[in-house]
Amino acid sequence: MNNFDKKLAITLLATCVSAGSAQANTITWADTSDVYSMDPHGQAISPTLAFLHHIYEPLVRYNKDLEIEPALATGWEVIRPDLWRFSLREGVTFHNGNSFDADDVVASIKRATHQDSPIRGNLPAVSDVRKVDDNTVEIQLNGSYPLLLNDLTNVYILDKEWMTEHGTLNPVDPTQGDQSYSTTHTNGTGPFVLDTRRPDAETVLTVNDQWWDEAQHNLTRIEFTPIASDATRVSALLSGQIDMMLGVPLQDVSRLENAPGYRVLETSGLRTIMLALNQTPDSLHEGDLDSNPLRDQRVRKALYQSINMELIRDRLMRGKSRNTALPVAPAVPGYDASLDERFPYDPEAAQQLLAEAGYPNGFTVGLDCPNDRYVSDEEICQAIAAMWARVGIETRVNARNSSNHWQVALNGGSDIWMTGWATLPMLDSFSLLSQILSSPHDSYGAWNPGSYHNPEVDSLIEKIAVAQDEQERLAMISQAFELSQADIPMLPLHQQPLIWAANDNIQIPQTPDGKVRLWYTTVE
């Protein structure tokens, strides 16, 4: 009975609040899936982290130009390559009124790097964190590590007293059947406060008037709704139930552009789509040969040169994709425009290369694709299979849902498979170099089941991992890309477009990382 009363009271309260602020600036927006958890250390998935950034804040954050700027920390110095000192912002309070200080930072980073923390991998280099005084903390690293700031942008700070009070000082590990107060409740320092949440239906935030930063937005309320069905999401926008949507399907872009009162926001995203090549097995899984032709650089080049990316861009992607020769997008540190030139589309040269490699009549190969993960993923594979067939390579396309696709591909069960890499959450070329272009060893090469191995690239990657000087580091990244480009370990295809649509009266910055930052959003 008590419980019933409480819930009724909450509902009535929520109704009053929503009625009261109806005239103010509300933005209602939809994405394709819900925010999974309200715990900022619960899951390292980009959309969840991006949403929680409205409630919680990190020590340093990205601004709307994707540059790192101070947030809860005001400054930092590198005392030794493995020891960083951060000065903290004074006068910041959490939503419950508690003040923010070094104890909160220490407790939060300890929580995020705890043995059982699901996001421990987001702070791989941190070994310890210490309070120096109320407004200073020191972070101890395992060794020299240039990407600490990038990593810290994803680690949000919680209130130590609040965590202690609700018994959630240790991380929540869903795999062990844990759940905690912090999965459904929040207490951050961010520009918005959690008001109500109904999973898969609606999550409502209201503005935090006590925010320490100068507001660049004029919102008073944010209503977030996941709408999984593309058609329903577009309809919801057109019927005025939502003000903004992510994930506009390619076929609806022109319809929304022509509808009065709406705007389509488009940018080239961070995610690069590639075809990875399996050089591990002695013969192909779906091949008709005793050898593995993919081990021959000439064959790999022939595969590359027989794909007509202009056609794929213009027809399948409706002109919205950005063809690329590099495995990272221009916005990713380490991108080098001088290397971004594709081998030209040339089926004759490809046939020549195949003949030189000893396959004048081609061969049979499998091409594995997800069918629910990337824009037009299965269609792209079908198109490529047809293009390869023209140079004599018979291609068997296997389209699966992404969970199955990865299970097969990452265990080395595919010949050629489609993969995408956005370098998130790190947002640096090192993410791709260490996981895809490095040979599999220690913590490297998890996404390189195809055993691409170039000792020079490997040793460069190890140097990049600890480089202190940024210019030198970027130069080494370019060098690693250049070396691997000659090897053709995989076939880069394009960067996917990010397409949002919104009412005309909404101004919102769109960054290539695809994260919604409503604290830069104004409604006229």
Place this chain on the structure above:
Amino acid sequence: MIAFLIRRLLQGAMVMLAVAFIAFSMFRFVGDPVTNMLPQDATLEQRAELQERLGLNASLPVQFGNFVTNAVQGNFGVSYRNQRPVSDLIAERLPATLEMVFAAVVMSLVIGIPMGVYTALRRDSWLSHLFQALSLTGISVPTFVTGILLILVFSVWLNWLPSFGRGEVVELGWWSTGLLTVSGVKALIMPVITLSLFQITLIMRLVRAEMLEVLKTDYIRFARARGLTNRVVNFGHALRNTLMPVITITGLQIGALIAFAIITETVFQWPGMGLLFMQAVSFVDIPVMSAYLVMVSLIFVVINTIVDMLYFVVDPRLRVDTGQNKTGA
């Protein structure tokens, strides 16, 4: 009656165990949840460690055994995706699905039965032909097409009804209902039409066929000969005798509706169990998938048992028959 009930419950338990086992064997084919749970640049060790913690390395019988042991104690584990107990998630979504399904059942009976009766009694009127033609459309158009069309007309063009969600809900204890608010009722209309369209036509055709059969029987002719009014003959005698198969089919269809609700819920972003299940499948959220499948089989078992018991209530002959069988054996 008691013996029948106990026998039924035992059979039900076996069915649920079998469903759980089949579900579990299928999970090997839905893929690997680990890729969905870790950031893309997670290392090989992190992946292996998570696999171990999730218990995915254990053999199938061990995983199944753990699941059954926990499930019997009412513990379905914690969702990988939402990080909350599965039983909480299901309790939260159940009211949404059940409200929609029962509204659809009521609608299909309220519309389907009179339409069936009318088309049986006035076989050659133009309205009957229209109903028949409409029912063909109802049977042949797939649910998601109906849903999208309704959204296009009533949300985008006319702007009368919301295209997604449940509207405002009121919490009555653990039950959340959308029936008490205007926006809740408005939100219910299109999903219910989408879901019940097939049922309406099914019930209509069933009632019509049964009515035509019954109207030919002798006792109807005798009833007319006795000079009873048409109303009493048609509704008091004929319709009552056609209701038996209608009850059966309606009962069975409630289960099917809960299952079909998956599509309707996805189209309308209706926060019910079907949507939960769809999302669990794409995330490979094994605790949610297994709990949902067991839950749905439980619903089927319960409904079938209730339908069988309703027979006893409606049809006196059944009671006599079982009594004789027992003494005979």
